[in-house]
Amino acid sequence: MGTSPFEITGKSAIVTGGVMGIGFGVVRRLVEAGANVLIADLNGDLAAQRASELGGPGKTASVAIDVSAVDAGEMLVSACLENFSSVDILVNNAGIYPMSPMLGQDRGVWQRVIDINLTGLAFVSKAVAQQMVSRGGGGKIVNIASIDALHPSMVGLAAYDSSKGGVLMFTRSLALELGPHGINVNAIAPGGINTEGSAAPLQGSGMTPEEMEAMVEQFAAAIPLRRMGEPDDIAKVALFLASPGSDYMTGELVVVDGGRLLS
Ligand code: NAP
Numbered sequence: 001m002g003t004s005p006f007e008i009t010g011k012s013a014i015v016t017g018g019v020m021g022i023g024f025g026v027v028r029r030l031v032e033a034g035a036n037v038l039i040a041d042l043n044g045d046l047a048a049q050r051a052s053e054l055g056g057p058g059k060t061a062s063v064a065i066d067v068s069a070v071d072a073g074e075m076l077v078s079a080c081l082e083n084f085s086s087v088d089i090l091v092n093n094a095g096i097y098p099m100s101p102m103l104g105q106d107r108g109v110w111q112r113v114i115d116i117n118l119t120g121l122a123f124v125s126k127a128v129a130q131q132m133v134s135r136g137g138g139g140k141i142v143n144i145a146s147i148d149a150l151h152p153s154m155v156g157l158a159a160y161d162s163s164k165g166g167v168l169m170f171t172r173s174l175a176l177e178l179g180p181h182g183i184n185v186n187a188i189a190p191g192g193i194n195t196e197g198s199a200a201p202l203q204g205s206g207m208t209p210e211e212m213e214a215m216v217e218q219f220a221a222a223i224p225l226r227r228m229g230e231p232d233d234i235a236k237v238a239l240f241l242a243s244p245g246s247d248y249m250t251g252e253l254v255v256v257d258g259g260r261l262l263s
Helices: 021-032 044-053 072-084 107-135 158-181 196-203 209-221 231-242
Strands: 012-016 036-041 060-064 089-092 139-144 183-190 253-256
Touching: 012 021, 012 072, 012 107, 021 036, 021 089, 021 196, 021 231, 036 044, 036 072, 044 060, 060 072, 072 107, 089 107, 089 231, 107 139, 107 158, 107 183, 139 158, 139 231, 158 183, 183 231, 196 209, 231 253
Parallel strands: 012 036, 012 089, 036 060, 089 139, 139 183, 183 253
Antiparallel strands: none
16 A cells, blocks of 8 residues: 555645644644644744754745735745645644624624635635646645534624635535545634633623633533543544545535534
8 A cells, every 4th residue: 555645745835823823733633644744823033943953854934924915826836836845735724703793793803704714715716626636736725614603502602603604615615616626625713622712702891710720620520521622623624634544535624623513
């Protein structure tokens, strides 16, 4: 049989929102597997620091980017080509999830969520897909959606849930369009994952550390596998979707939630 079906040595990847949380978990797995990774994030200084800290075997580079900017996709493609000379893998991970109940919804918050989580993801995908198509040879696009694309997890996330539902349908639609070019487009639906971003609302809630721990335990008790997810739980699946192991999958949503949607 020869080489591993998960071999990505020498492939070049862009990971958006790559400095922390799930994004950084994905960066680490891809670099460890031998891919060259462009860490793209709003926080350019931290992205550069992360890139210099990672030891390989894959190479790393960084770029400061807001994925909702009109030219974000083109900027990411040229930064990746400058550093690594190809774009083979895109992981669309950057996303925000502000609590904002619909009865008090602010249009600016709604629009920002859609601009980053859905429109930004779509147009970054467009620029990367154009590059992959013109070069030939296919590629892999992995979108980080959410279980909220399938089922709202709590009150206050109408904008977020709408954006992630959009990511799911965009994934399917783009997969249909790009299949003939050998480009696989798939999505992951994480459940509750321990990240800097998911911890922030709890930390700003005024709860004591004991109260926060109790709340996390209560949340975990509703998960069949009895624990919150870690970024690496998602990163391992992203690695699979970025590798030849998933060559005959496209337009799929892989739920990685410890069984949360079952309960
Ligand atoms: P996180 O800890 O908040 O990290 C997100 C990273 O993306 C941060 O570095 C952030 O930079 C960056 N970012 C935000 N807006 C950006 C933009 N416009 N352009 C470029 N970078 C941007 O998030 P996470 O919890 O790892 O979540 C990552 C993805 O997984 C999101 O799409 C999220 O919806 C999805 N997800 C997360 C969970 C969960 O439980 N954590 C569950 C389901 C789905 P700044 O910090 O500078 O803003």
